[in-house]
Amino acid sequence: MKRTIIIAILMILSITLIGCGSQSEAIIIWHDKEESVISVIEDYLAETLPELEINFVHKESLTDTLKLVGNNKSTAPDMYFFAHDKIGLFAEIGILAPISDFIDINTFDDYVEMTVEAATYKDVMYQLPLYYETLLFMYNKDRLSEDEVPTTSEELYTYMQENTDARRYAFVEQYSNAYYSAGWIHGFGGQILDQEGNPTLDSQEVIDAVTYHEKFIEFMPQGQAEYATVNTLFLERKANSIIAGPWLVPQARENGIDLGFATMPTIDETNLPIAPYAGVQGIHVLKVQADQPERKAKITQIINALTNPEIGVDLALVSGAAPANDLAYLDSQISSDELVMAMKEAAINAVPMPNLPQMDVMWTTTSSMLTQIYLNDADILASITEAQEDSEDLIDLMN
Incomplete structure (x- = not known):
């Protein structure tokens, strides 16, 4: 009987280790977005970074779950795709890594100023803005x-x-x-x-x-x-x-x-x-995963790839939202889109939703x-x- 129990435990441990090893190879990104939006990013990353395994996981109650597991290396995602307004809360509880850990901050000189403001909490930028919406x-x-x-x-x-x-x-x-x-x-x-x-x-x-x-x-x-x-x-x-x-x-x-x-x-x-208020949607990085050198290297590749204006163009075409990267507006598909350009103009006066807890x-x-x-x-x-x-x-x- 004792021998049987020991064998069962060993089997469970082996299965668990296999699962952890598999998960450690893939970069996990939680989100709450429509499939059409996620498909654009998935396809772009698959083409741009074919050597990486990247899994997007739709998560109900995303922010509540992050409060519980955001510091847990075994259960937290590597990144999440969400609005900017929870940045202050998550920065205060210590689960976010500054975006400057992965990308030259001067990159954001080419971004809509309002989106950079939205992504910043206590002078630290915690989000890679992808697109924004306003009334x-x-x-x-x-x-x-x-x-x-x-x-x-x-x-x-x-x-x-x-x-x-x-x-x-x-x-x-x-x-x-x-x-x-x-x-x-x-x-x-x-x-x-x-x-x-x-x-x-x-x-x-x-x-x-x-x-x-x-x-x-x-x-x-x-x-x-x-x-x-x-x-x-x-x-x-x-x-x-x-x-x-x-x-x-x-x-x-x-x-x-x-x-x-x-x-x-x-x-x-x-x-x-x-x-009116504006909401900025973008990528945030979990500190507990970025602290691991191998994972940080992969996260850095993904973050830098997503600064390409092309991704902003493609997302705008499927969602009607306005790209955060100003260079996307040089594309004629964007500059001729009445809805997107109306939001671009509105961004001049729009106020980012406060990201304070x-x-x-x-x-x-x-x-x-x-x-x-x-x-x-x-x-x-x-x-x-x-x-x-x-x-x-x-x-x-x-x-």
Whole structure:
């Protein structure tokens, strides 16, 4: 019996060692992306680095899993492909390697400045940016001509007054959502969170932005500002214009909408444009794997290969997102793409989503504040004060 148990244990150990050896040969990259996006990168790397075995693994709850295994050499991936906004959290818990460990930092002189800013936390760059997305002002050309597109907030307000009726809205947006309403706050020179991770909801700029924005909501759906409702109104031609993400574009075109893109209106009170958040998608490296010389050498090859502007072109063509590498815009396929170039122009004023750990708190408290004000008709100052206090308390608990 004892001999049988020993043999069984030896067999399990041998299988485990074989599995570890196999895994150690391949570079593992976790992601949460669509198959079309991953196929572009897989095909490119297979052609560029045929000597390397690279496995992309779709991972549900990617960020939560990384919190648990990011420092574990046997279970952590080598890299992951995700948005930039968790960089601060993962840098603080010590699982990320600086991207400068693998590539000359001067390479990023050729990148869209906003993407480099997004990838940087406490003066250290932790992401290789591949592409970015931001909200856009879109309109139905059958309902709104290019000459009629509002260029200022007051022009937009007048257009809404004159063109909203029981059949159709002139303009819609997700006004009670922090991600969507942040553009108005930035247009007043405000911010939700400062660079040190302190909530700033009770600043005069935020108060002014929320107060000013309220009058526009009178001419939008009352009590219904969620994603599905707002987008459906535009897709069903019951709204002439919308602030939305590029992910709405394929559906709009499938529905036969003659889609136009315009720059964000300028706020008359500040002479600043509505400036939405931008999300930058890219490659991050796990320190625990990069500390192994053989793996670091392979990771370095992959990182450098993915700086080729060609990958940005190919990703833009399948996703509609805008390349992070400025050199990609020299390609005529990109420079002639109306959607991609609209995002390129929007990147001039777009604000990278804060990559500070404290932002996890602010998404919840800010959206709750906006819901109270815009959907429940709560007092603006009282709601802002409560949200500021809640944010401070929750961030204190984090610390």
